[in-house]
Amino acid sequence: MTSENPTRTGSRRLRADRARQVADVLRRQVLGEAFADGALPREDELAEEFGASRNTVREALDLLRGEGLVRRVPGSGTLVVAEKVPHGLNRLQGLAETLHEHGEVVNEVRSFGPVRAPGPVARRLGLPEGADVVYVERLRRLNGLPLSLDLTYLAPDIGAELTAEALVDQDIFGLIEQVTGRSLGRADITLEAVNADAHSAAMLEVPRGSALLMLERLTSLSDGRPVDLEYVRFRGDRITMQGSLLRDIP
Template sequence: MTSENTVRPGTRRLRADRARQVADVLRQQVLSEAFGDGPLPHEEQLAGEFGASRNTVREALDLLRGEGLVRRVPGSGTLVVADKVPHGLDRLKGLAETLREHGEVVNEVRAFGPVRAPGPVARRFGLPQGADVVYVERLRRLNGLPLSLDLTYLAPDIGAELDAADLAHRDIFRLIEEIAGQPLGRADITLEAVSADPHSAAVLEVPHGAALLMLERLTTLADGRPVDLEYIRFRGDRITMQGRLLRDVP
C-alpha cells in the first residue's frame, strides 16, 4: 500500500487535498447508511483503510462535521446526526412520488394565478410574446421540514384547469396527465449550485448565501408539447441527487 506521504514525481499533495478525498468517500458511506445506527470506525481504523494519517482522517471528519452530517460525542466516537434523502434523476416523477418511501411531502402554495410569461418562458412553451401562463410557487416540506422552493410556469390551458387546493394536496404531474388525457413524455433538466437569496433563505430556513441545489426542468407531454417549466431550489443539506447513466455503444 502506498502511504499518503510517499512522494512520486508530480503526485505530491497537501494534506488538505487528501482530507477532501477521504471526506468524499466517507460522505457517500454516511449518506448510504453504511455505518447503520452505530458510530463511524475509529480514526486509526479509517487511517488504515484509506492509507492516510490520523491527522488527515481527523481533518476529513472535520469537513463532514462542518456539513452537519456527523458530530463527535465524548465516549461514543463520531456519530451520524443528519442524513440526506435521495432524489432520482433517471425517471420522470414528481417530488411526492420520488420521496414517498422517505416520508410525507406537503405542499404549501404561496402563489397561484395567471401572469404574463417572461419572454424566455414564452419561447420555451412555444407561445407568442406577451402570452399568459399560470405561475405557481410552492414550499415543499418533507416530514414537516422545508425541503424545496418550487417556482413553476404552466401552459395556460393546463394551468386554467388547476386550482390552489389541488396543488396543495396532489402531485402536479398526476394532475397534468389527468387534464391533458395523456402521460408525460420526457423532461430536460439542468442542475447547478446556487446561493440562497434573502427570499429563498427565509422560506427554506437557511442562512443567506447558503448552498442550494437548483434544478431547472422543462417537462413535455408524450406528444412532445411542453407544459411545465420548473425552477426548484433544494436545500443542499437535505437532499442528494442520484441516477444511473448508460454509455451509448457506437
C-alpha cells in the same frame, strides 16, 4: 518578517488534499447508511482502512462536521446526525413520487394564478410573446422540514384547470396527466448550484448565501408539447441527486 517553511506548507497541502479524498468516500457511506448503528469507526480504524494518517482522518471528519453530517460525541466517537434523502434522476417523477419511501411530502402553495409570461418562458413553452401562463410557487416540506422552493410556469389551458387546493396534496405531474388525458413524455433538466437569495433563504430556513441545488426542468407531454417549466431550489444539506447513466458507443 518570517518565511514559511515550503516543505511544511507542501505537507499541509497534501494532507488537506488527502483529507478531501477521504471525506468524499466517507460522505457517500454516511448518506448511504453504511454505518447501521449510526457510529463511524474509530479514527485509527479509518486511518488504517484509508492508508492515511490520523491527522488526515481528523481533517476529513472536520469537513463532514462542517457540512452537518456528523458530530463528535466524547466517549462515543463520531456519530451520524443528518441524513440526506435521494432524489432519483432516472425517471420523470414528481417529488412526492420520488420520496414516498422517506416520509410525507406536503406542499404549501404560496402563489397561484395567471401572469404574463416573460419572453424566455413563453418561448420555451412554445407560446406567443405576451401570452399568459399560470404561475405557481410552492414550498415543499418532507416530514415537516423545508426541502425545496418550486417556481413553476404552466401552459395556460392546463393551469386554468387546476386549483391551489389540488396542489396542496398532489404533484403537478399527476394533475397535468389528469387534465390532459395524456402521459408526460420527457423532461430536459439542468442542475447547478446557486446561492440562496433573501426570499429563498427565508422560505427554506437557511442562511442567506447558502448553497442550494437548483433544478431547471422543462417537461413535455408524450406528443412533445412543452407544458411545465420549473425552477426548483433544494436545500443542499437535505437532498442528494442520484442517477444511472448509460454510454451509447457508436
